[in-house]
Amino acid sequence: xxxxxxxxxxxxxxxxxxxxxxxxxxxxxxxxxxxxxxxxxxxxxxxxxxxxxxxxxxxxxxxxxxxxxxxxxxxxxxxxxxxxxxxxxxxxxxxxxxxxxxxxxxxxxxxxxxxxxxxxxxxxxxxxxxxxxxxxxxxxxxxxxxxxxxxxxxxxxxxxxxxxxxxxxxxxxxxxxxxxxxxxxxxxxxxxxxxxxxxxxxxxxxxxxxxxxxxxxxxxxxxxxxxxxxxxxxxxxxxxxxxxxxxxxxxxxxxxxxxxxxxxxxxxxxxxxxxxxxxxxxxxxxxxxxxxxxxxxxxxxxxxxxxxxxxxxxxxxxxxxxxxxxxxxxxxxxxxxxxxxxxxxxxxxxxxxxxxxxxxxxxxxxxxxxxxxxxxxxxxxxxxxxxxxxxxxxxxxxxxxxxxxxxxxxxxxxxxxxxxxxxxxxxxxxxxxxxxxxxxxxxxxxxxxxxxxxxxxxxxxxxxxxxxxxxxxxxx
Amino acid sequence: xxxxxxxxxxxxxxxxxxxxxxxxxxxxxxxxxxxxxxxxxxxxxxxxxxxxxxxxxxxxxxxxxxxxxxxxxxxxxxxxxxxxxxxxxxxxxxxxxxxxxxxxxxxxxxxxxxxxxxxxxxxxxxxxxxxxxxxxxxxxxxxxxxxxxxxxxxxxxxxxxxxxxxxxxxxxxxxxxxxxxxxxxxxxxxxxxxxxx
Numbered sequence: 086x087x088x089x090x091x092x093x094x095x096x097x098x099x100x101x102x103x104x105x106x107x108x109x110x111x112x113x114x115x116x117x118x119x120x121x122x123x124x125x126x127x128x129x130x131x132x133x134x135x136x137x138x139x140x141x142x143x144x145x146x147x148x149x150x151x152x153x154x155x156x157x158x159x160x161x162x163x164x165x166x167x168x169x170x171x172x173x174x175x176x177x178x179x180x181x182x183x184x185x186x187x188x189x190x191x192x193x194x195x196x197x198x199x200x201x202x203x204x205x206x207x208x209x210x211x212x213x214x215x216x217x218x219x220x221x222x223x224x225x226x227x228x229x230x231x232x233x234x235x236x237x238x239x240x241x242x243x244x245x246x247x248x249x250x251x252x253x254x255x256x257x258x259x260x261x262x263x264x265x266x267x268x269x270x271x272x273x274x275x276x277x278x279x280x281x282x283x284x285x286x287x288x289x290x291x292x293x294x295x296x297x298x299x300x301x302x303x304x305x306x307x308x309x310x311x312x313x314x315x316x317x318x319x320x321x322x323x324x325x326x327x328x329x330x331x332x333x334x335x336x337x338x339x340x341x342x343x344x345x346x347x348x349x350x351x352x353x354x355x356x357x358x359x360x361x362x363x364x365x366x367x368x369x370x371x372x373x374x375x376x377x378x379x380x381x382x383x384x385x386x387x388x389x390x391x392x393x394x395x396x397x398x399x400x401x402x403x404x405x406x407x408x409x410x411x412x413x414x415x416x417x418x419x420x421x422x423x424x425x426x427x428x429x430x431x432x433x434x435x436x437x438x439x440x441x442x443x444x445x446x447x448x449x450x451x452x453x454x455x456x457x458x459x460x461x462x463x464x465x466x467x468x469x470x471x472x473x474x475x476x477x478x479x480x481x482x483x484x485x486x487x488x489x490x491x492x493x494x495x496x497x498x499x500x501x502x503x504x505x506x507x508x509x510x511x512x513x514x515x516x517x518x519x520x521x522x523x524x525x526x527x528x529x530x531x532x533x534x535x536x537x538x539x540x541x542x543x544x545x546x547x548x549x550x551x552x553x554x555x556x557x558x559x560x561x
Numbered sequence: 562x563x564x565x566x567x568x569x570x571x572x573x574x575x576x577x578x579x580x581x582x583x584x585x586x587x588x589x590x591x592x593x594x595x596x597x598x599x600x601x602x603x604x605x606x607x608x609x610x611x612x613x614x615x616x617x618x619x620x621x622x623x624x625x626x627x628x629x630x631x632x633x634x635x636x637x638x639x640x641x642x643x644x645x646x647x648x649x650x651x652x653x654x655x656x657x658x659x660x661x662x663x664x665x666x667x668x669x670x671x672x673x674x675x676x677x678x679x680x681x682x683x684x685x686x687x688x689x690x691x692x693x694x695x696x697x698x699x700x701x702x703x704x705x706x707x708x709x710x711x712x713x714x715x716x717x718x719x720x721x722x723x724x725x726x727x728x729x730x731x732x733x734x735x736x737x738x739x740x741x742x743x744x745x746x747x748x749x750x751x752x753x754x755x756x757x758x
Contacts, residue, residue, distance in 0.1 A: 186596065354583070532574050
């Protein structure tokens with residue numbers, strides 16, 4: 086009998102799109118709304134400038150510079166908070182779309198054209214879900230943990246030099262960096278270290294073994310992977326003559342056009358990898374590990390508490406990318422090798438710098454997502470092995486090499502420009518190539534089975550359960 | 562077993578490039594980026610916008626929700642032999658047999674419940690049924706608000722037959738009304754109103 090193919094009629098679930106669906110799924114309406122959203126703010130800003138610009142400028146001139154900077158910092162904080170929260174929502178949609186495309190699926194496409202309104206639907210869902218607090222949890226800590234995770238993810242943002250400084254026409258400057266701390270980089274490292282508290286406390290307070298395991302794994306993982314980041318920062322400190330200020334480290338790169346990523350490619354890869362591990366994302370999502378631990382530390386969380394963990398993860402991604410951009414990728418400078426915007430402190434240059442900075446961050450986050458959906462997960466012992474036997478020795482070697490180079494005087498001269506520092510770049514690239522060759526040589530002369538199991542484990546001594554001769558099985 | 566029959570297998574070892582991860586990761590990027598950007602057409606062609614459109618399924622052997630067939634007289638075809646509930650690996654079929662009110666069979670199912678939530682849709686019941694009374698239909702959209710609703714009783718299963726008999730007519734309708742299989746007498750296998758016992 087020939088195979089009969091057929092599609093059965095709908096049983097009437099979602100037969101016809103509702104009028105609302107028809108409107109929000111229409112690409113023309115979406116394009117119109119997007120156009121209005123893109124055009125209206127500049128028009129509104131221009132109109133506001135024409136109406137209130139002159140009085141505002143007079144007011145700014147009359148204000149004490151310190152108070153002006155304070156108000157401007159408040160505006161920057163609000164702006165960055167706004168961008169981060171909305172970018173998180175957009176990134177969740179982007180991640181779902183990217184993962185879908187990589188896996189030959191379509192991703193969310195029912196809520197609005199191309200699924201563009203999905204973040205709104207997700208947000209509404211999070212708020213309307215029942216907020217379950219299981220019995221016998223440690224209630225104060227259970228509630229505190231997501232708050233800690235989110236707050237810690239958010240308080241690193243003030244030290245990022247978003248767009249350098251802006252020189253005011255009547256003298257004086259405004260910095261777009263909210264807090265120019267002496268300990269800039271250390272502050273970020275310290276706050277990142279605090280980040281593990283949210284995860285560990287969530288795992289501990291949930292009174293759930295899966296959550297507990299997730300929390301413990303997160304603690305071990307974050308402790309291990311902070312070391313390569315710390316060593317990477319140490320290398321940069323050797324280069325930057327010991328200053329810890331992020332804006333100075335960034336300015337030194339833009340002055341020569343010689344970004345740190347070209348001088349220290351291996352270190353960049355190590356810090357990038359450690360960043361993936363710090364944010365608990367695949368391939369290092371051992372704290373969540375849907376495969377083994379249900380959802381790891383946030384197994385017991387629902388509704389907005391879970392949403393806070395989710396937001397914290399994405400905010401961690403953003404802050405990690407922002408730090409990488411500042412330390413390695415030349416901050417707001419658009420192109421390597423040339424100093425296009427360096428020293429240009431006009432207001433329009435600041436606007437361009439701000440956009441370039443965020444563009445680089447979004448590019449790095451795209452890489453995060455690509456890695457997440459490409460690289461298979463590590464087992465926990467492999468994760469530890471990678472950190473302690475792979476990344477940390479290499480990072481230490483790089484610190485020693487950089488120290489020697491600085492000691493013999495091979496160091497970037499900020500005033501010499503790109504061509505003047507070419508020799509320094511060549512030496513660094515050579516050293517990195519030699520180190521890579523050494524690593525490959527080491528890897529080729531030692532052996533590792535595909536399982537990643539360690540061959541040189543000591544023989545396990547089996548103690549017989551009964552004295553010999555009484556029927557016990559002796560393995561010795 | 563002789564010693565030369567033993568084949569020793571060794572786990573393959575990773576090369577240096579594989580242990581460095583980076584070349585492998587770059588190769589992985591190539592794969593994922595190809596799927597992301599270059600295979601859009603393939604992706605779109607193979608897409609079925611599900612609630613709006615439905616996949617083409619093999620109607621005759623798709624294993625969806627069950628139905629209880631009726632014989633040409635409109636009676637339930639099941640003879641309550643318990644073969645299906647015995648064959649069921651998920652133990653989701655519960656039958657209560659009663660004395661048949663009709664002269665052509667001994668028993669009939671007083672109750673016939675299938676727990677659609679326990680069912681794994683393996684089709685063993687259909688295989689086991691000697692009179693082709695229980696069959697799986699190509700319908701796969703099973704929605705209910707309670708677990709109780711998902712326990713289909715005899716009336717509901719017969720109703721599913723009424724709903725699906727146009728898409729998928731009953732297999733071997735006349736032959737097996739008496740639960741007879743094999744080389745039975747044609748007069749018995751295809752009874753008329755006169756020859757009915």
